Amino acid sequence: MKDTFNATDADKALFLRVFAAIGACTSLIMAINSYLDGYLLLSLLLASAVLVFALPFVITKHDAFLAVLMLYSLYALMSYLVVSGGSHGTGPLWLFIVSPVTFFIRGLKQGAVDLILLALVVLLLFIFTPNLGLYQYDNYHFPARVMLCFAILCVLAGFYEYYRNKYSRALMQQLQINEQLARTDAMTGLSNRRYALECLTQPGFGAGAVYMLLDADNFKQFNDGYGHQVGDQVLRFIAATLKDHAGPDDIVARWGGEEFLLVVHNTAARSAKRVATQIMQHLQDNALHTDGHSLHMTLSIGAHQRQFGESIDHCLNIADKRLYLAKSSGKNRVVFDDDVAMD
Numbered sequence: 362m363k364d365t366f367n368a369t370d371a372d373k374a375l376f377l378r379v380f381a382a383i384g385a386c387t388s389l390i391m392a393i394n395s396y397l398d399g400y401l402l403l404s405l406l407l408a409s410a411v412l413v414f415a416l417p418f419v420i421t422k423h424d425a426f427l428a429v430l431m432l433y434s435l436y437a438l439m440s441y442l443v444v445s446g447g448s449h450g451t452g453p454l455w456l457f458i459v460s461p462v463t464f465f466i467r468g469l470k471q472g473a474v475d476l477i478l479l480a481l482v483v484l485l486l487f488i489f490t491p492n493l494g495l496y497q498y499d500n501y502h503f504p505a506r507v508m509l510c511f512a513i514l515c516v517l518a519g520f521y522e523y524y525r526n527k528y529s530r531a532l533m534q535q536l537q538i539n540e541q542l543a544r545t546d547a548m549t550g551l552s553n554r555r556y557a558l559e560c561l562t563q564p565g566f567g568a569g570a571v572y573m574l575l576d577a578d579n580f581k582q583f584n585d586g587y588g589h590q591v592g593d594q595v596l597r598f599i600a601a602t603l604k605d606h607a608g609p610d611d612i613v614a615r616w617g618g619e620e621f622l623l624v625v626h627n628t629a630a631r632s633a634k635r636v637a638t639q640i641m642q643h644l645q646d647n648a649l650h651t652d653g654h655s656l657h658m659t660l661s662i663g664a665h666q667r668q669f670g671e672s673i674d675h676c677l678n679i680a681d682k683r684l685y686l687a688k689s690s691g692k693n694r695v696v697f698d699d700d701v702a703m704d
């Protein structure tokens with residue numbers, strides 16, 4: 362099933378380009394600003410960053426690679442901003458944008474690893490920058506607070522990502538359960554009519570598929586004679602028999618009441634007829650044992666092999682007419698294409 366609550370490829374592609382557009386615009390503005398302020402190397406690095414951020418608008422494939430490339434380019438820029446102080450010593454402030462972007466692009470685990478490594482690198486750079494004769498921060502207060510805020514932001518963004526994942530998964534599972542419930546007949550566990558109709562539009566159920574409507578004979582007698590719960594057991598017994606005799610690609614559904622649909626996936630008419638006969642034989646040979654009773658049941662079946670150009674509705678109508686014919690001509694029988702003049 363489609364992953365509805367986690368970011369889809371389209372969501373990720375959009376996010377990547379929004380991130381790239383913001384990155385490119387900001388880098389361009391800061392590059393001009395740095396150039397005007399006389400920070401030549403910084404303005405060149407920012408201009409290179411503009412090119413990297415522009416890549417997703419030129420290359421439409423390899424988004425995952427581009428995302429990581431942009432992220433690590435951002436890390437490299439951050440490292441330079443720490444050692445150089447950026448414009449007027451404000452460079453390290455840009456670290457604060459890194460954590461949410463990292464988690465979105467890298468996910469929780471890899472994102473956490475990346476951020477811990479970046480934090481270590483930044484810490485070392487702050488410690489050793491004065492010794493290397495690079496930018497001199499006035500005192501340790503500013504770097505210390507930047508590191509503390511960066512760490513807090515990483516932890517908070519990590520928690521947010523953790524809970525977002527957790528609840529997305531829970532929602533996904535619930536969605537799958539709901540989807541399953543919406544497709545299933547609760548009493549027999551077979552597909553319900555709505556889902557069966559949906560499946561009939563899939564390839565394999567076109568011309569050549571055999572549509573069968575199967576109706577329990579004299580079913581009312583089970584209800585009247587043994588109660589509705591036994592009636593339900595009879596329906597479940599029939600459902601299990603149909604399931605056992607159908608192929609893995611066939612459709613078996615409860616059509617309504619004591620009526621079932623079996624559609625045999627694109628087959629020779631002879632094999633489908635054999636399946637119908639085997640089902641009837643199985644019910645004849647095997648009784649349902651319940652409450653000290655042995656209950657035998659029979660089915661009437663109307664069947665039709667779908668021809669080119671015939672609609673699903675048309676096939677179901679023919680199967681239904683033949684089911685009626687099977688009932689009216691004595692029950693416990695199958696009426697197929699070769700048993701009648703074409704309807």
Ligand SMILES: Nc1nc2c(ncn2[C@@H]2O[C@H](COP(=O)(O)OP(=O)(O)OP(=O)(O)O)[C@@H](O)[C@H]2O)c(=O)[nH]1
Nearest residue numbers: 576577578579580581582584589590592593618619
């Ligand atoms: N126990 C139970 N009975 C159901 C269910 N759905 C429909 N029925 C009953 O199935 C019975 C169908 O009766 P009829 O339409 O007369 O069919 P029948 O007795 O099988 O007679 P023929 O079809 O002519 O062989 C009705 O009494 C419905 O109440 C169900 O889910 N559980």
